[in-house]
Amino acid sequence: MTAPIDFYFDFSSPYGYLASRKIEELAAKHGREVNWRPVLLGAIFKTTGGAPLTQIPLKGDYSKRDFARSARFHGVTEFSMPSVFPIASQAPARILLWAKAQDPALVSGIAHAFYRAYFVDDRDISNPDTAADDPAIKDSLKREVEAAVAAGVFGSPFVVVDGEPFWGIDRFAQVDRWLATGGF
């Protein structure tokens, strides 16, 4: 039995959304499961000094163009930039962790539903009615983000295969080869 692929993502990340539409097929191709691990880029950026892509001079304009072009390139026909961007993603991340604690089989469906609401239906998912205010869940997300930083995660999407880290949907071809060959 091989280990699952760790799939780190932020619900406010366009590349994370695109990757969420590809990761299960990629994992299944190699007989792997996906471990969905929501993180908070805002918290991670405090370590790395990063900033939201769209707010960086030059990179901002480029990234908006690249989001849409990459969606077309990867065959993700359902994508539009949300009218409010970026958003705080604590609430959906906490809900996902809460659901994971109840039944891991729920996680994939919920992750897709949140991403679809934000990047397809342009619905603000930062403050859902069903907000997860449970202190244990809040603490769980905090620990998850700290564990992600400790594992070297600094972006979204970020995939770890048997300890090997891959940043970005543009490394999925390398993930594919790594899974096929056990390392190259």
Next chain:
Amino acid sequence: MTAPIDFYFDFSSPYGYLASRKIEELAAKHGREVNWRPVLLGAIFKTTGGAPLTQIPLKGDYSKRDFARSARFHGVTEFSMPSVFPIASQAPARILLWAKAQDPALVSGIAHAFYRAYFVDDRDISNPDTAADDPAIKDSLKREVEAAVAAGVFGSPFVVVDGEPFWGIDRFAQVDRWLATGGF
């Protein structure tokens, strides 16, 4: 007659080096020429607030691993991280522009020679004996960097095909499709 591909790069950039080993084959596949355009990331980072990848927390360790893995992935067997990194790349960039002004046919060979010296033979190319101190060439590089920023260039490698910008060797598959289809 189609326009050449604009290939922007910094001589101190590992991904720029890897891209330099692939760009001519990619362009030739679609009947295009390559316009070699050296830039200075240090100057560009003043606009974007960027920093050398290897000096950013978390990203630094990842990038060193990714340089080597990406070299293997792209079949560039000749690659090693230089013992002095990064370096100031004004001198090789100026020499390239000087050569370009003499005879454009010289540029590709000189670019490969500098990159090979740095990323294969571990020779510091920041201060070659044949330094280009000609004020006209200095000014030429300054104007090139300003033109690059004005064109939205913020990284290395950076490719512009018929006005469409692509950042990174990880976008070469998109460049390939763009050249094949005239846009997608």
